[in-house]
Amino acid sequence: MNQRTDTIFDKAYEFYEKGMQEEAFSWFLKGAESGDTSCMIWVGVLYGDGVKEDTKNQNEISWYERAWNKGELSAANNLAIVYKNQKYYLEAEHWFKEAIRAGDGDANLELAKMLIALGRENTEVRNYLTATIESNYVTEASIEEAQLLLKSIT
Numbered sequence: 481m482n483q484r485t486d487t488i489f490d491k492a493y494e495f496y497e498k499g500m501q502e503e504a505f506s507w508f509l510k511g512a513e514s515g516d517t518s519c520m521i522w523v524g525v526l527y528g529d530g531v532k533e534d535t536k537n538q539n540e541i542s543w544y545e546r547a548w549n550k551g552e553l554s555a556a557n558n559l560a561i562v563y564k565n566q567k568y569y570l571e572a573e574h575w576f577k578e579a580i581r582a583g584d585g586d587a588n589l590e591l592a593k594m595l596i597a598l599g600r601e602n603t604e605v606r607n608y609l610t611a612t613i614e615s616n617y618v619t620e621a622s623i624e625e626a627q628l629l630l631k632s633i634t
Contacts, residue, residue: 488511
């Protein structure tokens with residue numbers, strides 16, 4: 481980020497924190513159009529939250545893809561979740577794996593939960609849950625959830 485887009489992001493986030501979604505969206509969009517990948521992610525998030533009309537999440541996906549293509553690694557997990565919610569499980573699995581390759585430990589857990597719901601093999605699920613627990617880039621809550629799930633499938 482440069483100083484100009486830092487200021488735009490800060491202003492946008494300030495509006496978001498105040499619950500002023502339309503204003504936040506306008507500022508995040510300004511930053512996104514200037515190339516700021518954090519703003520691109522937030523434009524996608526706000527489309528996903530319904531701040532703007534988004535048929536079949538096309539705009540949300542588009543902004544996440546733009547951010548990914550500019551090197552924003554967090555976009556992969558966002559894309560995976562959108563596709564999972566749409567029941568496009570192969571596409572979701574692809575993006576969860578991209579997020580995992582990018583170092584997102586929580587993506588291991590999300591992929592494992594999706595695979596459990598789909599009835600996939602326990603060995604594969606166990607590997608993702610173990611990777612969650614062993615990751616340096618994962619929340620404590622995710623580790624606890626992975627441990628509980630691991631016990632339930634063993």
